[in-house]
Amino acid sequence: MVNFDYQTPTRLIFGRGVVAEKLQEVMGQYGNRVLMTYGGGSIKRSGLYAQVKELLKDKEIHELSGIQPNPKFNPSVLDGVRICREKQIDVILAVGGGSVLDCTKAIAGAALSDADPWDVVTMKVPTLKAIPIVDIITLAATGSEYDSGGVISRTETNDKLPYFSKHVFPAVSFIDPTYTFTLPLKQTLAGIADCINHIMEQYFCGEHIMMNDAFMEGAIKSLMKNVRIVMQEPDNYEARAEIFYATTLGCNGIYSLGNSPGGWPMHAIEHALSAYYDITHGEGLAIVTPRWMKHILNVRTLERFVAFGTGVFGISRELPEMEIAEQAIQAIHDFYKGIGMPMTLREVGIDESRIDEMAHHIAVNEGLDQAWAPLQEADIAAILRACL
Amino acid sequence: MVNFDYQTPTRLIFGRGVVAEKLQEVMGQYGNRVLMTYGGGSIKRSGLYAQVKELLKDKEIHELSGIQPNPKFNPSVLDGVRICREKQIDVILAVGGGSVLDCTKAIAGAALSDADPWDVVTMKVPTLKAIPIVDIITLAATGSEYDSGGVISRTETNDKLPYFSKHVFPAVSFIDPTYTFTLPLKQTLAGIADCINHIMEQYFCGEHIMMNDAFMEGAIKSLMKNVRIVMQEPDNYEARAEIFYATTLGCNGIYSLGNSPGGWPMHAIEHALSAYYDITHGEGLAIVTPRWMKHILNVRTLERFVAFGTGVFGISRELPEMEIAEQAIQAIHDFYKGIGMPMTLREVGIDESRIDEMAHHIAVNEGLDQAWAPLQEADIAAILRACL
Numbered sequence: 001m002v003n004f005d006y007q008t009p010t011r012l013i014f015g016r017g018v019v020a021e022k023l024q025e026v027m028g029q030y031g032n033r034v035l036m037t038y039g040g041g042s043i044k045r046s047g048l049y050a051q052v053k054e055l056l057k058d059k060e061i062h063e064l065s066g067i068q069p070n071p072k073f074n075p076s077v078l079d080g081v082r083i084c085r086e087k088q089i090d091v092i093l094a095v096g097g098g099s100v101l102d103c104t105k106a107i108a109g110a111a112l113s114d115a116d117p118w119d120v121v122t123m124k125v126p127t128l129k130a131i132p133i134v135d136i137i138t139l140a141a142t143g144s145e146y147d148s149g150g151v152i153s154r155t156e157t158n159d160k161l162p163y164f165s166k167h168v169f170p171a172v173s174f175i176d177p178t179y180t181f182t183l184p185l186k187q188t189l190a191g192i193a194d195c196i197n198h199i200m201e202q203y204f205c206g207e208h209i210m211m212n213d214a215f216m217e218g219a220i221k222s223l224m225k226n227v228r229i230v231m232q233e234p235d236n237y238e239a240r241a242e243i244f245y246a247t248t249l250g251c252n253g254i255y256s257l258g259n260s261p262g263g264w265p266m267h268a269i270e271h272a273l274s275a276y277y278d279i280t281h282g283e284g285l286a287i288v289t290p291r292w293m294k295h296i297l298n299v300r301t302l303e304r305f306v307a308f309g310t311g312v313f314g315i316s317r318e319l320p321e322m323e324i325a326e327q328a329i330q331a332i333h334d335f336y337k338g339i340g341m342p343m344t345l346r347e348v349g350i351d352e353s354r355i356d357e358m359a360h361h362i363a364v365n366e367g368l369d370q371a372w373a374p375l376q377e378a379d380i381a382a383i384l385r386a387c388l
Numbered sequence: 389m390v391n392f393d394y395q396t397p398t399r400l401i402f403g404r405g406v407v408a409e410k411l412q413e414v415m416g417q418y419g420n421r422v423l424m425t426y427g428g429g430s431i432k433r434s435g436l437y438a439q440v441k442e443l444l445k446d447k448e449i450h451e452l453s454g455i456q457p458n459p460k461f462n463p464s465v466l467d468g469v470r471i472c473r474e475k476q477i478d479v480i481l482a483v484g485g486g487s488v489l490d491c492t493k494a495i496a497g498a499a500l501s502d503a504d505p506w507d508v509v510t511m512k513v514p515t516l517k518a519i520p521i522v523d524i525i526t527l528a529a530t531g532s533e534y535d536s537g538g539v540i541s542r543t544e545t546n547d548k549l550p551y552f553s554k555h556v557f558p559a560v561s562f563i564d565p566t567y568t569f570t571l572p573l574k575q576t577l578a579g580i581a582d583c584i585n586h587i588m589e590q591y592f593c594g595e596h597i598m599m600n601d602a603f604m605e606g607a608i609k610s611l612m613k614n615v616r617i618v619m620q621e622p623d624n625y626e627a628r629a630e631i632f633y634a635t636t637l638g639c640n641g642i643y644s645l646g647n648s649p650g651g652w653p654m655h656a657i658e659h660a661l662s663a664y665y666d667i668t669h670g671e672g673l674a675i676v677t678p679r680w681m682k683h684i685l686n687v688r689t690l691e692r693f694v695a696f697g698t699g700v701f702g703i704s705r706e707l708p709e710m711e712i713a714e715q716a717i718q719a720i721h722d723f724y725k726g727i728g729m730p731m732t733l734r735e736v737g738i739d740e741s742r743i744d745e746m747a748h749h750i751a752v753n754e755g756l757d758q759a760w761a762p763l764q765e766a767d768i769a770a771i772l773r774a775c776l
Contacts, residue, residue, distance in 0.1 A: 001403075001625075001626055001629040001630065001633070002403070003402060003403025003404065003405075003406060004400070004401075004402050004403065005399070005400070005401050005402075005406075005410075006399070006400045006402070007397070007398070007399035007400065008396070009395070009397040010395070011393070011394070011395035012392070012393070012394045012395065012645075013392075013393050014391060014392050014393075014394070014645070014646070015389075015390070015391025015392065016391065017391075018391060018393075022393075209610070209626075209629075209630050209633065210606060210609065210610040210613065210630060211603070211606040211607045211609075211610040211630065211633070211634055212606075213606065214602050214603060214605060214606020214607070214609070214610075215599070215602060215603040215606055217602060218598060218599040218600075218601065218602020218603060218606070219599045219602070221598065221599075221602070222597070222598040222599040222602075225598065237389075238389055238597075241389040241597075241646065242389065242597050242598060242599065242646075245389070245597065245599070245645065245646055246599055254642070257400075257402070257633065258402070258629065258630075258633055
């Protein structure tokens with residue numbers, strides 16, 4: 001078990017109707033000038049936008065809309081920073097999915113810094129303070145509502161970079177699973193794949209403890225069971241709630257305190273795919289997962305595959321260990337295929353042409369040669385080719 | 389899944405050597421006047437007292453020692469409040485087990501209130517602020533290092549009462565599993581029983597979710613496995629660390645977010661035992677557990693017993709459900725017996741003489757008629773008699 005230093009100060013307000021019940025009380029703890037950040041029109045169609053505006057009608061609300069999936073430094077972060085400075089914003093209320101919240105974190109950190117916003121987002125300059133963030137999260141996927149990080153893309157340079165600071169933990173996250181009843185199936189599935197992958201990145205590592213394994217296996221089994229329920233009944237509250245709870249815990253570390261770091265290799269590889277091609281992050285992860293597993297399987301990593309295969313898929317411990325591992329890889333592929341995820345790069349519009357360029361970009365920027373299962377540039381290229 | 393509103397702001401610094409590494413940095417964030425609280429002489433014998441004094445030699449340190457197990461309102465809480473007021477203490481550093489920390493929370497909350505300290509501790513008067521608390525926890529048991537509550541005893545009235553306030557979450561908890569290497573076996577076992585029981589109180593309830601079950605079953609299995617390791621090798625770091633991690637999460641709610649409350653009936657019953665007879669809390673819990681289970685087993689509660697028996701003890705799902713439940717009750721009894729816990733009240737010096745008086749006290753004060761498995765006074769008396 002490795003040493004850890006862990007703190008997640010965010011207050012989670014979870015359940016049916018919690019926005020109507022507590023948003024005014026929470027926002028009343030901050031000053032009057034609010035920046036409300038959101039994406040496209042979905043919160044207007046759903047009525048959430050109107051509800052929030054009504055609940056906060058006594059506040060001075062400024063708006064930053066149009067934040068895209070894989071949120072962009074330019075224009076979204078820059079516009080948000082400008083508004084915060086000009087209007088002396090007291091609190092930012094993010095309403096939407098993980099991308100809206102990730103973008104909001106970058107704005108909150110950069111707005112109170114004298115440095116160039118890009119230097120804050122790339123962490124060349126440390127974040128020393130941030131505007132408080134409250135969020136109403138509408139998508140069960142990234143876990144951004146319970147962590148201190150985000151991922152920001154810069155289109156000009158094909159960069160998709162993580163931004164972290166303990167100052168950008170949301171102060172309060174509102175999570176009402178009913179908001180996910182009307183999501184397009186594609187987004188529900190991509191969120192499930194994102195979360196399963198978050199958990200696998202923490203599960204596949206050198207040092208690990210028994211109760212973390214049980215927690216993570218239980219969470220993945222819950223996601224796999226409940227996604228099939230919501231595909232049949234999109235408004236099944238219990239299933240939506242279990243999914244949202246599993247995804248909320250995805251990235252703050254609670255699944256794996258005491259585990260050694262694995263290096264998040266699948267995310268590193270996928271980030272290049274969505275930076276170069278702007279594909280859906282969860283779909284990219286589903287495609288990469290079984291190919292990464294197959295590539296790193298060897299006698300040294302075998303124990304994790306056996307634990308995963310028996311713990312998640314119930315594969316018999318009586319089988320030879322290598323066979324358990326191969327069945328586990330097949331099982332995760334078949335699970336994704338079975339729920340209708342695209343499982344090749346070609347299905348999401350990516351061909352061979354830039355594979356080597358992406359592999360080089362990943363090898364230079366992501367430090368995967370230091371991961372639990374080290375990957376050199378040739379390994380990364382081989383994994384990407386296997387995804388075609 | 390039930391709605392929840394959850395926040396645990398405590399920073400956990402966990403692992404070998406963390407006090408030497410980070411205590412000065414942490415304490416440097418507070419003012420100069422420190423109240424150090426501790427129990428008997430064990431931290432002096434272990435060298436921890438001297439280490440802390442050396443690390444904090446630039447601070448003005450006042451001391452409150454002699455805090456007992458089942459910590460007493462009079463004199464410990466009252467003395468602590470007096471010192472805090474007289475010396476204008478900036479931060480309290482609790483060094484010891486759960487009792488020292490529970491007592492410290494009551495001191496921290498009462499010291500900044502104008503009300504009578506007993507009214508604060510009994511929550512007749514709300515706690516509006518508290519002196520910041522840092523702790524070095526030396527016993528894996530209560531989980532007080534990661535929650536906002538404590539239990540305070542008042543000997544004159546046989547009261548053993550919970551005290552809660554969000555203001556008394558420790559700001560920082562230092563957890564070094566090596567401190568538990570030299571614990572007397574009795575304390576190690578009592579801590580294990582305390583934690584298993586904390587988890588069971590959260591597991592046996594009406595509404596529950598799949599991933600919480602997996603987490604809690606995994607934690608109990610980890611405790612049951614690792615206690616047998618440390619009985620053979622008291623200085624096995626990995627086993628001590630897994631135990632400490634499981635106990636740390638025991639009472640802040642993270643094991644069961646979204647579960648409905650069970651009412652903590654076993655704790656309610658045990659609190660009377662240790663209030664009337666000052667027995668070791670964990671031993672009382674081990675004795676009560678199988679008798680409570682047996683008493684509340686019926687067709688309505690059966691599902692929880694089946695999940696528990698198959699998930700924790702690997703009892704076959706092929707058996708009739710009532711048989712799984714009975715085997716599960718026997719298995720938890722045999723586990724405690726097998727590690728050498730006393731399993732009858734007589735073994736801890738309690739006879740029949742005050743059973744009815746305790747049952748009445750519990751029935752009047754604990755609200756167990758509202759628990760998931762409701763208990764009237766006659767039920768409580770029957771459970772206590774079955775423990776004899």
